[in-house]
Amino acid sequence: AIQMTQSPSSLSASVGDRVTITCRASQGIGNDLSWYQQKPGKAPNLLIYAASSLQSGVPSRFSGSGSGTDFTLTISSLQPEDFATYYCLQDYSYPWTFGQGTRVEIK
Amino acid sequence: QVQLVQSGAEVKKPGASVKVSCKASGYTFTSYYIHWVRQAPGQGLEWMGKINPSGGSTSYAQKFQGRVTMTSDTSTSTVYMELSSLRSEDTAVYYCARRDCSSTSCYFEYWGQGTLVTVSS
Numbered sequence: 606a607i608q609m610t611q612s613p614s615s616l617s618a619s620v621g622d623r624v625t626i627t628c629r630a631s632q633g634i635g636n637d638l639s640w641y642q643q644k645p646g647k648a649p650n651l652l653i654y655a656a657s658s659l660q661s662g663v664p665s666r667f668s669g670s671g672s673g674t675d676f677t678l679t680i681s682s683l684q685p686e687d688f689a690t691y692y693c694l695q696d697y698s699y700p701w702t703f704g705q706g707t708r709v710e711i712k
Numbered sequence: 713q714v715q716l717v718q719s720g721a722e723v724k725k726p727g728a729s730v731k732v733s734c735k736a737s738g739y740t741f742t743s744y745y746i747h748w749v750r751q752a753p754g755q756g757l758e759w760m761g762k763i764n765p766s767g768g769s770t771s772y773a774q775k776f777q778g779r780v781t782m783t784s785d786t787s788t789s790t791v792y793m794e795l796s797s798l799r800s801e802d803t804a805v806y807y808c809a810r811r812d813c814s815s816t817s818c819y820f821e822y823w824g825q826g827t828l829v830t831v832s833s
Binding site for chain 2: 606635636637638639641643648649651654655656658660692694696699700701702703704705706
């Protein structure tokens with residue numbers, strides 16, 4: 606199974622900060638990666654698919670990049686509603702695998 | 713609008729089985745695979761498997777092979793996930809999610825609300 610290593614596991618940031626989360630695949634996965642935001646008690650919410658395509662309705666401060674093994678989710682200017690946990694997911698091959706998650710907390 | 717509505721919370725004893733349902737609406741049921749993902753308390757997301765509602769073919773994560781069964785009922789647009797031989801480590805929120813695909817990649821745009829399964833003696 607492809608392993609997805611996400612970093613950092615948590616970070617503290619202030620409103621307005623630029624935040625970067627990375628996901629590394631144990632083998633090349635092309636651009637078969639999506640990013641999700643999850644708030645406590647809620648189902649995950651799709652932010653980015655195909656590594657860099659912004660899901661409809663998601664604010665443009667979210668962006669994704671990368672291909673192959675290294676991927677990045679960037680929040681250009683952190684907003685209060687962005688404090689949550691973020692996960693990457695590879696759909697290159699079964700079993701699909703998630704990163705361990707990155708918790709974004711208020712500094 | 714697309715909706716996936718799951719059945720309610722369950723409490724089960726170790727060794728028992730649980731069957732969680734996921735009722736789809738707002739789209740052609742047989743046109744999209746449904747996947748199941750679980751999340752133990754305070755932990756990350758774990759992919760369990762998938763079912764093609766058109767025909768019922770399934771694929772399961774090796775970890776759950778032999779314990780999980782996913783089925784679909786096209787007459788009610790409902791997918792089921794049954795997990796047997798439950799143990800305390802199976803305590804988790806179980807989500808169904810619809811697989812959508814772009815020209816190059818797939819993802820989960822629509823999710824059920826989650827079903828908490830608690831395994832306790």
